[in-house]
Structures are given as C-alpha cells and as structure tokens.
C-alpha cells in the first residue's frame with residue numbers, strides 16, 4: 001500500500017486490515033506510515049510501516065522483493081499521489097516532472113515490481129487510485145495532475161489486459177472530491193463548501209472509507225471477474 005500514511009491511503013490500510021490482511025504501510029513520510037501502522041495494530045490488526053519513496057525505483061524493487069519473500073503479496077494498492085493547482089502558463093516544467101514521477105512513473109514501477117512477483121504464482125490483485133480527473137478535466141487549473149491521472153487510467157487498462165491471462169487482476173478506483181488533507185489543502189474551507197453545494201449531486205464530499213470499501217471489493221474474490229475496471233466513487237460528479 002503506497003501513500004498509506006494519510007488520507008485515502010490510511011483508510012484503505014485500515015479497511016484491508018479489518019478484513020484480515022497483513023498491511024505493509026508504505027509512505028515516504030516515516031512518522032505518517034508509523035502512525036497508520038500503530039493505529040491498525042492498536043485496533044487488533046496486523047501491519048508494519050515501510051519508509052518508501054515511489055520515485056526511487058531501486059528502493060521500490062528491493063522493498064517489494066523483500067516483503068514478498070516474507071509473505072506473498074496478495075493485494076498491492078498504488079495510492080501515493082501528489083497534486084498542484086497552478087495555471088498552465090506559469091507552471092514550471094519541474095513541477096510537471098515531479099507530478100509525473102510520483103503519479104505515473106512511480107505507479108508503473110510499483111505495478112511492474114508487484115506483477116513480477118505475482119505472475120509466477122498466477123494470482124494477485126493490483127488497484128490503482130485514479131481520479132475523476134482520469135475522465136474529465138478538473139475545474140481548478142490542474143493540467144499536469146489531470147494528465148497524470150488520465151495516464152494512470154490507461155495504465156490500469158493496458159496492464160489489466162496484458163496480465164489477465166496470468167491470473168493477476170489490475171483495476172482502479174476513481175475518487176471524486178474526498179475529504180482528505182490533500183483536497184482541503186487544494187480547495188480551502190470556502191472552496192470545499194462551495195463545491196459540495198454546487199457540483200456534487202450527493203451534496204457533500206466523499207469519506208475516505210467510501211473509497212476504501214471500493215478498493216476492498218476490487219481486491220477481493222467477489223471481484224474475481226472484474227478486470228481493467230476503474231470504479232468511480234464520486235457522489236455523481238461525473239454525471
């Protein structure tokens with residue numbers, strides 16, 4: 001589980017632990033990863049923190065190999081992601097590179113490393129946390145982020161197609177506007193309230209648990225014939 005130290009990632013870790021998974025909480029933020037793991041263990045679940053930056057390819061490959069050798073990977077969630085609202089005309093190319101390095105390249109490296117372990121066993125599930133931005137442009141200026149999440153949606157479909165014959169399933173979840181530190185940072189309180197009232201048919205932001213339930217479903221045996229699907233969890237936003 002990448003980006004497990006905060007927001008959606010923390011909720012997904014908790015949900016997977018509730019169903020009995022041992023959860024490896026990977027995050028580049030060490031205290032955040034430890035806090036999620038402690039929270040799970042304190043609640044009677046099984047978890048361990050792992051300090052990992054998905055931009056570091058060698059570290060990702062080593063960590064996945066080490067974790068898999070101890071306990072075969074069943075589910076891998078590509079959740080680590082970053083965003084920025086900057087107008088196109090003033091966005092520095094370094095910012096575009098940073099967003100793509102985490103949201104696209106990092107996800108690819110994690111997916112590939114996990115698949116290399118799962119394919120020989122003929123089982124495993126990978127879930128990529130996409131976004132409604134994978135389908136439609138954000139109302140805020142977020143060209144680099146939106147483009148990265150559209151790429152992640154296609155990575156989900158293409159990898160799912162290639163890996164399906166091996167028994168490894170790849171799917172995605174596309175959250176709309178969820179109540180997390182990332183989203184509050186982007187929108188602010190006033191923006192959050194305005195958005196909830198005007199653009200979201202359900203009339204509110206989503207909860208992190210609502211995304212976690214979707215991940216739990218896609219990575220369960222209940223979804224054994226669901227391949228390459230990106231499940232939208234957005235309170236009706238895309239309608």
Ligand SMILES: NC(=O)c1ccc[n+]([C@@H]2O[C@H](COP(=O)([O-])OP(=O)(O)OC[C@H]3O[C@@H](n4cnc5c(N)ncnc54)[C@H](O)[C@@H]3O)[C@@H](O)[C@H]2O)c1
Nearest residue numbers: 003005006007008028053054080081131175177178180182
């Ligand atoms: N919050 C939303 O409304 C929303 C909507 C759509 C999609 N998403 C996606 O969901 C995912 C999680 O978002 P969130 O709102 O929980 O964000 P968040 O900022 O609350 O948490 C992201 C976590 O990822 C970690 N992280 C960032 N870069 C990393 C890296 N290079 N390596 C390892 N860990 C890294 C951070 O330390 C943090 O703990 C992201 O991919 C985001 O794009 C969020």
